[in-house]
Amino acid sequence: MRIERERLERYRHLKREFREDKCINLNPIQRGGVLTPEAREALLEFGDGYSTCDWCPPKTARLDKIERPPIADFYEDLAKFLGMDVARVVTRCREAKFIAFRMLGEPGDYVVVDSLAHYSTYIAAELARLRVKEVPNSGHPEFRVDLDAYAEKTEEVRRETGKPPALVVLTHVDSYYGNMNDARRVAEIAHEHGVPFLLNAAYTAGVMPVDGKELGADIIVSSGHKSWAASAPTGILAMTSEMAERILRPSSIKGDLSERSFGVKELALLGCTVMGAPLLSLMASFPHVVKRVENWPEEVEKARWLVGQLERIEGTRQLGVRPKEHTLIHIESEGFFRVSQTHRRRGFFLYEELRERGIVGIQPGLTKHFKLNTYGLPWEKVRTVAEAFLEIAKRHRLSVG
Amino acid sequence: MRIERERLERYRHLKREFREDKCINLNPIQRGGVLTPEAREALLEFGDGYSTCDWCPPKTARLDKIERPPIADFYEDLAKFLGMDVARVVTRCREAKFIAFRMLGEPGDYVVVDSLAHYSTYIAAELARLRVKEVPNSGHPEFRVDLDAYAEKTEEVRRETGKPPALVVLTHVDSYYGNMNDARRVAEIAHEHGVPFLLNAAYTAGVMPVDGKELGADIIVSSGHKSWAASAPTGILAMTSEMAERILRPSSIKGDLSERSFGVKELALLGCTVMGAPLLSLMASFPHVVKRVENWPEEVEKARWLVGQLERIEGTRQLGVRPKEHTLIHIESEGFFRVSQTHRRRGFFLYEELRERGIVGIQPGLTKHFKLNTYGLPWEKVRTVAEAFLEIAKRHRLSVG
Numbered sequence A, B: 001m002r003i004e005r006e007r008l009e010r011y012r013h014l015k016r017e018f019r020e021d022k023c024i025n026l027n028p029i030q031r032g033g034v035l036t037p038e039a040r041e042a043l044l045e046f047g048d049g050y051s052t053c054d055w056c057p058p059k060t061a062r063l064d065k066i067e068r069p070p071i072a073d074f075y076e077d078l079a080k081f082l083g084m085d086v087a088r089v090v091t092r093c094r095e096a097k098f099i100a101f102r103m104l105g106e107p108g109d110y111v112v113v114d115s116l117a118h119y120s121t122y123i124a125a126e127l128a129r130l131r132v133k134e135v136p137n138s139g140h141p142e143f144r145v146d147l148d149a150y151a152e153k154t155e156e157v158r159r160e161t162g163k164p165p166a167l168v169v170l171t172h173v174d175s176y177y178g179n180m181n182d183a184r185r186v187a188e189i190a191h192e193h194g195v196p197f198l199l200n201a202a203y204t205a206g207v208m209p210v211d212g213k214e215l216g217a218d219i220i221v222s223s224g225h226k227s228w229a230a231s232a233p234t235g236i237l238a239m240t241s242e243m244a245e246r247i248l249r250p251s252s253i254k255g256d257l258s259e260r261s262f263g264v265k266e267l268a269l270l271g272c273t274v275m276g277a278p279l280l281s282l283m284a285s286f287p288h289v290v291k292r293v294e295n296w297p298e299e300v301e302k303a304r305w306l307v308g309q310l311e312r313i314e315g316t317r318q319l320g321v322r323p324k325e326h327t328l329i330h331i332e333s334e335g336f337f338r339v340s341q342t343h344r345r346r347g348f349f350l351y352e353e354l355r356e357r358g359i360v361g362i363q364p365g366l367t368k369h370f371k372l373n374t375y376g377l378p379w380e381k382v383r384t385v386a387e388a389f390l391e392i393a394k395r396h397r398l399s400v401g
Helices: A005-009 A037-045 A051-055 A071-081 A093-104 A119-127 A149-161 A183-192 A241-247 A277-310 A334-342 A348-356 A379-395 B005-009 B037-045 B071-081 B093-104 B119-127 B149-161 B183-192 B241-247 B277-310 B334-342 B348-356 B379-395
Strands: A086-090 A110-114 A131-135 A167-171 A197-200 A219-223 A235-239 A316-319 A328-333 A369-373 B086-090 B110-114 B131-135 B167-171 B197-200 B219-223 B235-239 B316-319 B328-333 B369-373
Touching: A005 B071, A005 B277, A037 A277, A037 B037, A071 A086, A071 A235, A071 A277, A071 B005, A086 A093, A086 A241, A093 A119, A093 A167, A093 A197, A093 A219, A093 A235, A093 A241, A110 A119, A110 A149, A119 A131, A131 A149, A149 A167, A149 A183, A167 A183, A183 A197, A235 A241, A277 A316, A277 A328, A277 A379, A277 B005, A277 B277, A316 A334, A328 A334, A334 A348, A348 A379, B037 B277, B071 B086, B071 B235, B071 B277, B086 B093, B086 B241, B093 B119, B093 B167, B093 B197, B093 B219, B093 B235, B093 B241, B110 B119, B110 B149, B119 B131, B131 B149, B149 B167, B149 B183, B167 B183, B183 B197, B235 B241, B277 B316, B277 B328, B277 B379, B316 B334, B328 B334, B334 B348, B348 B379
Parallel strands: A110 A131, A110 A167, A167 A197, A197 A219, B110 B131, B110 B167, B167 B197, B197 B219
Antiparallel strands: A086 A235, A219 A235, A316 A328, A328 A369, B086 B235, B219 B235, B316 B328, B328 B369
């Protein structure tokens, strides 16, 4: 039970090497989660344990009922911003998916998902005791999801099980190629088949305008720490009123002796969810987020410009649908890969030479395929990134067009 | 979709009225969650979204494998500190319970729980599709859980269902009366019946020494924001190796078309859990927590002294087992209740008069029964609390012995 003193001391002053003020970080999962100054203030103000719960109303004791700080209002505004009726902040986007799956499905039911869904979509289904049926994509180099196949797959489930799938799930923008999918098309198919449609907007809501009503979504899930300038862990679960009745169903368990029951608590939320600092960081960044989504066209422009620069390098091209409609970029580089094969540091040279130039976030060791994200970087830093790649290419005698 | 500007502006600068430096906060759920200065530093350093994931190892991509910051080491030390083999930080103590229930039980199985269990224990069972069988307590005024009845209830489950319960659960210290239960006794009974024993240490681990091995726990759950000087949401799930094999079972779902599988991910954790600031706050406070549990006897002494002072007030007594073995105190006051019946502010007078003296955390409106917690308050502040109550009593002509 005794822990060595030196080991303990290491935990006291935890430092981050890649702090936003110290480098240009291209990590694909991190660009949308950089805090606003307001969020940083909120973290300190509400850092202490259960400090959001000072004014929890005794009779309806639930996070979403708290008015000081204005959590109840925020949930309303959050729903409105996403064009939905009801919103809750949960611990992660993956938990939001699990909650929807658990409450809308029975063990053994299917969810139909795109084959580029994040791993957590599959695991959330598994934890809810559901099965997945995948919708194919076109493979290399576009990896375009075949949206029309949602109809066929939904019917396949019906033939196989005698009932429709519990949900149809679409990843709005996937985490591999940053491809944008037409949510309206999938919503139509889902509704023709009478199946609720869940849109995973982890990479879209919070960085670009997403209106669930317009897109026909019954449920939108998103990630606060990925795309809403919030601290982890924060997930967003927004729904139509109809879905909210099923997904936010109150607890109905009863103590067999005590007859205690907890009808005021939302079952799948286990009562309360993010009762602390990350929720407050999400709230504090919200005014900024509402505004920043309007800048989306320029964010895409920066990504396209960078792709153009990188593709000047011999044997280098962007994978996924062209031109980019999102800031998450997947690069395939036969050129850098060739360099890695004779370099003494193998594939690590690229990471290391970028790092010398103050650029991080490309996965160490990768050259043939790597991902990056330009979201929120000012033009000046995007230019620095382009120059760094071009310099490294030239240094290793790759031709630059 | 448009949100009024004034509404938005309110979220920008969120302030907390009851900050620790502004008042004496007796809120029973908050005393153990006050941050250390080191935790506050960590919040800022790792506030940005996925900032803990800078060094996520690509091949074993999982939070518990990260070495910079030293999360992997911390999980080892956390397990060691609790006398267990394996530990994970999850989003809440209630999620830790859900994870254990989901992975150890099949739909319809029972968990045997004490009848003073927190509501989230019941709901976690419900979400895992389990049922509860309650162990009685002695009722007013002691509310002592009948630990020997665990045997009878476990057998009752076996008679009713033909198999033992999935788990036996004991709330180490309950949230209503702050009664301490003898975990060893329940561990013995559980093991005699071959049932895993889960100890809910939300109010004990992190504030007092808890050694799972010594107590015979197979699983310990606790709450970082309640008792470990950490930000919400953080839960602790610590286990024996044997339990870890079942509870941390990897995902086995497979894409039907893509054949994608995710064997590296822990199913019930949905891959990763608290990938951000609250986890880092827990780590930064850990050296302090390891040390502070040694001061537990003095913390109990302060609670007992305060009970003695409050009981000087006419018609006032402590409920639950006597003398106190924990700092969470439940007071029954016929005296204050009598005052409330003719006071123009009804039951609110007590809250308001305490607040005028800089003391908060007693639930507004309550006089006949209210709870408070003295954990971590210096003697001087405990004395201030006692004086305030005595003054208020005298002011309303209650006799003070």
